[in-house]
Amino acid sequence: MSALHAEVQHFYARQMRYLDEGAVAEWAGTFVEDGVFAANGHPAPFRGRDEIEAGARKAAQALAAQGIRRRHWLGMIEVAEQPDGTIRADSYALIIATPAGGQAAVQMSTSCSDVLVRRDGGFLVAERQVCRDDIADRPAEQ
């Protein structure tokens, strides 16, 4: 378990850095081809890398236009190998936003539940569900 825990942390560090740096194709490539990204703040899940990449690009462009740098912190991670060989990873995710020349602040607090699969010595996300803490408790419907 302890090796897996460190590996998943390392994967998340890389994955979220892609997102925060606007490397949206690389970000989408951390999901399986038909991966699902659901969030209780989105009207519908993104399905597949193309939708995931398009969603990230739109968000990155909006942030760039506002001059905001965003950092995703994932922490408090629990991992569990599943009988089918996938890995369930539950984490807290915090978004920190800093406007150019301005004050950094917590933008949002969420929880994140992933189904990870092993691929080429690393991981890919098969399913992700993000729940914003400011929205009601129910998980986003898929």
Added chain:
Amino acid sequence: MSALHAEVQHFYARQMRYLDEGAVAEWAGTFVEDGVFAANGHPAPFRGRDEIEAGARKAAQALAAQGIRRRHWLGMIEVAEQPDGTIRADSYALIIATPAGGQAAVQMSTSCSDVLVRRDGGFLVAERQVCRDDIADRPAEQ
């Protein structure tokens, strides 16, 4: 050391999730039967699982009444095996609070010193001392 470090992180992820989800009996069960929870913000330490559970229930009910979701982040963890077989774990702990429909923010920054004991392949907290950063430096008296 590195395996221990990951194991303790994993334990904290589970433990704090119990607290943040209001699973107060499970939370109390992460302490030894006569565990001590001291905090420089409390008038007296909680002693034993019953007091620890009662304290957590009261806090959970107050938060629920206010519609606030709370997340405890423990990080910057140092662990050290002690000669008596216990584990000393020092961490920083951050509380993030989000009101329903509102803005997430840092509620409190603290440091946390634990004495952990191994039990059934995992850990239990024997003693915890939490020091709020907004209160003077001296540790809470036990």
Added chain:
Amino acid sequence: MSALHAEVQHFYARQMRYLDEGAVAEWAGTFVEDGVFAANGHPAPFRGRDEIEAGARKAAQALAAQGIRRRHWLGMIEVAEQPDGTIRADSYALIIATPAGGQAAVQMSTSCSDVLVRRDGGFLVAERQVCRDDIADRPAEQ
């Protein structure tokens, strides 16, 4: 990789605790003798332990005078062994500040790139470069 990841986390926990506790000589001792600490918020890098210690002392005194407790959180860590035997470690770093009797808040969000060397079973920082998120993207010039 997973053992290295945990070891680096542990090193950072110790290192930043030195800084946050005002143990400035111990903090400087976590760098190699001729270590470099560069930051895009500083006019020039600190070079060598004496400069690093002096810089930390000045900051610690200013905070003490204001009654502010500061916590450095490093997370989202990526580590990579380099061909020359050094370790490249990239992280996000968050500074949380709490005034005595006041409200904790995010003070600053940064990213941190380190070159670490192994020494006596642990690590020392050979080069650190910190980039504040509120300042332009270019790394500090060395």
